[in-house]
Amino acid sequence: MEEMIENNGNAMPILNEEAQESGPILKVEHLKKYFPIKRNFFGKPVAFLHAVDDVSFSVMPGTAIGVVGESGCGKTTLGRTILRLYDVDGGDVFFEGAEISKLKKKDLRKYRTDIQLIFQDPYSSLPPRMTVGAIIAEAVKVHHIVPKNEVHDYVLDVMKQCGLQPQYYDRYPHEFSGGQRQRICIARALAVKPKLVICDEPVSALDVSIQAQIINLLKELQETMGLTYVFISHDLSVVKYITDQIMVMYLGNVMELGKTEDIFSHPLHPYTQALFSAVPIPDPDAKMNRIILEGDIPSPANPPKGCKFHTRCSKCMNVCRMIQPTYLEAEENHFVACHLYNEEIMADLGKYDAMYEEECRIQAEKEAEENARKHRKGGKQQDGAASGLPQSGPPQDGTNDVQDGSEEKEEEG
Ligand code: SF4
Numbered sequence: 001m002e003e004m005i006e007n008n009g010n011a012m013p014i015l016n017e018e019a020q021e022s023g024p025i026l027k028v029e030h031l032k033k034y035f036p037i038k039r040n041f042f043g044k045p046v047a048f049l050h051a052v053d054d055v056s057f058s059v060m061p062g063t064a065i066g067v068v069g070e071s072g073c074g075k076t077t078l079g080r081t082i083l084r085l086y087d088v089d090g091g092d093v094f095f096e097g098a099e100i101s102k103l104k105k106k107d108l109r110k111y112r113t114d115i116q117l118i119f120q121d122p123y124s125s126l127p128p129r130m131t132v133g134a135i136i137a138e139a140v141k142v143h144h145i146v147p148k149n150e151v152h153d154y155v156l157d158v159m160k161q162c163g164l165q166p167q168y169y170d171r172y173p174h175e176f177s178g179g180q181r182q183r184i185c186i187a188r189a190l191a192v193k194p195k196l197v198i199c200d201e202p203v204s205a206l207d208v209s210i211q212a213q214i215i216n217l218l219k220e221l222q223e224t225m226g227l228t229y230v231f232i233s234h235d236l237s238v239v240k241y242i243t244d245q246i247m248v249m250y251l252g253n254v255m256e257l258g259k260t261e262d263i264f265s266h267p268l269h270p271y272t273q274a275l276f277s278a279v280p281i282p283d284p285d286a287k288m289n290r291i292i293l294e295g296d297i298p299s300p301a302n303p304p305k306g307c308k309f310h311t312r313c314s315k316c317m318n319v320c321r322m323i324q325p326t327y328l329e330a331e332e333n334h335f336v337a338c339h340l341y342n343e344e345i346m347a348d349l350g351k352y353d354a355m356y357e358e359e360c361r362i363q364a365e366k367e368a369e370e371n372a373r374k375h376r377k378g379g380k381q382q383d384g385a386a387s388g389l390p391q392s393g394p395p396q397d398g399t400n401d402v403q404d405g406s407e408e409k410e411e412e413g
Contacts, residue, residue, distance in 0.1 A: 024058035025096055025228050026082070026196055031055045032090030033074075033081045037301055049301045051077040053252035054091070059245075061195070064222065064229035066243035066260065068236060068275065070297055074252040075232045076120075079198040082230070083117055084108055095196070113143045116189035120201035122181035126173040132159070132184055133169035139192045155191065161224075162187040163217060179210035183217065190221065198230045203238060211235075215242055236279045240264055248272045251300050251308040254327075258334035268336040270313050307339070318356035319345055 033052040036045030052074045059065045067075045080086050082093055084100065093101040100111055119125040126135060136155045140146060146154045156166050162183045173181055182202060189197055199218065203211040219242055221227060233239050239246060239260070246263045248256040248271065256269040267273045274291040295312050298304050304311050310320040319339055330341040339345045345352070 023061075023097060024094075025061040026230070027058040027094040028082060028091070029056050029094070030091035031078070031081060031088065031093065031101075033077050033086055034089045047301065049299075050252045050303060051300060052081055055249070055252070055254055056091075057247055057254065057257060059196075059228055059230065061228050062222070062226045063244040064231050064242055066239035066246040067230060067232045067249060068234060068239055068246060069249035069255075070275075071234065072297055072300065073249040074300070075234075075249055076200055078249070079117065079200050079230060079232050083115055083198060085117075113139075113145070113192040114194055115196045115198065116192065116194040118182075118185055118189050118197060118199045118202045121205050122178055122185050123205070125185055126181060126188075128173055131170050131172055132164070132176075135173070135184065136188050136191050139188065143192055145192055158187050158191045161221065162190065163213075177210075178206050179213060182206060182210075182214050186214070186217065186221070190225070190227075194227070196228045196230070198232070200232045201234070202231075204233065204235065211238065218242060236276060240279075248275065251298065251303050253308055254335075254337065255309065256334075256336045258331075262331065262334050268330055268334065268341060269309075269338050270315050270340075271309050307337075315340060317349060317352070319349065319352035322352065322356055322359065 031052055032050075032054060034048035034050055036047070037049050038045070038047035040046050055074075055078060057065065067078060069075055077086065081088055084093075084103075084105075088101040091101065092099055095111060095115065098111075100108065103111075130138070133152070133155055136158060137151050140151055140154060141148070156169065159166065159168065164180070164183055164187060168176075168180075173184065176184065182205075186202075202218070203214050206214060215238055218229070222229060229242070231239060231243055243260050245258060246256075246260050247254055248263070248269065250271050256263065256267065256272045263272065264276065264279075267276050271293075274293045277289055277291040291314075293312050298308070298311055304321075306322050307313070307316075307320040307325050310316045313320065317339065323339070323345075325337045325339050325342065327335050327337050328341050330336050
């Protein structure tokens with residue numbers, strides 16, 4: 001089944017009707033986050049970096065969505081914008097049906113406990129002068145999660161759930177290893193009884209053996225507490241283990257969205273194919289068909305026209321250089337932004353080739369005209385210099401007078 005979801009040149013993948021009826025816990029629609037990179041004389045921004053550009057997805061309660069992509073694709077910015085650590089520049093974020101993207105900071109307070117963030121770096125995300133108990137208890141007290149006299153026992157209970165010994169309560173973060181610190185971060189996030197946890201690369205700073213412990217802990221807590229995760233990572237093996245669906249991002253856009261097993265078994269988008277071809281197969285006889293992407297990721301401040309991936313795509317066609325692909329449900333609950341799956345475009349490639357040739361011809365003419373104009377301007381300046389005409393500076397009459405006078409004197413002599 002192939003169904004066009006939105007023809008805005010941008011992302012609008014949604015879950016199936018059945019999923020929508022039971023209500024997603026998080027729904028993101030056309031979310032945008034632009035950072036100003038250049039301002040004019042009056043301080044008004046005139047150029048922007050498109051970190052998150054029209055991203056849409058939804059997550060069902062008790063499930064996990066993985067957000068993957070190369071560094072700089074906008075994964076972390078997406079997580080922080082959902083949390084409102086960054087202001088939203090466009091689009092909407094719905095949490096349990098309530099729109100939170102336009103709420104004022106003070107109105108956001110009641111959602112602060114429902115959505116929590118686990119940071120990438122457990123070393124810098126813990127205050128060094130507070131004990132573990134105080135770190136975990138701080139938000140519990142601020143948000144009145146339990147009565148004051150029960151805070152101590154409650155914190156010990158949360159610590160136990162996260163695999164932290166009770167004697168750690170009075171110790172400081174520097175006394176712990178990376179894995180233990182990440183457990184403290186997880187305990188701090190879970191102490192306020194969140195419903196949604198945004199995990200921003202939670203294991204990338206840890207050793208492989210510790211990574212497995214933390215991932216198992218997160219999975220266990222998800223089952224016991226019914227948590228929903230937005231799991232941001234570039235480690236595809238980890239994402240495969242913990243998520244139910246995967247969203248692939250490139251230059252701030254969603255390239256592909258689908259169930260984890262579908263994305264791993266048959267990725268559709270050429271970018272996803274390249275990304276997933278690098279996942280190691282635990283079978284010595286299996287042959288790896290690694291697809292190497294050439295070139296660097298373009299600047300999000302000046303993304304390429306048409307498909308943002310066209311500068312690195314081995315299947316690039318002329319239409320890709322002109323028109324941004326729309327989102328298609330290429331298979332059930334499997335969305336992709338690529339012209340290769342758009343039957344209408346693929347049936348009319350000849351037309352787009354002709355359009356592209358025409359565009360190139362017009363562009364070449366414009367460039368030739370511009371070069372000729374520059375050449376003429378340069379030629380005039382050279383002529384002016386050669387003929388001795390004044391180019392700049394004060395009038396030369398006086399100088400000429402002096403010269404004339406000296407010539408006259410020579411003649412007289
Ligand atoms: S739209 Fe074209 S350039 Fe973009 S991924 Fe598909 S084939 Fe490649």
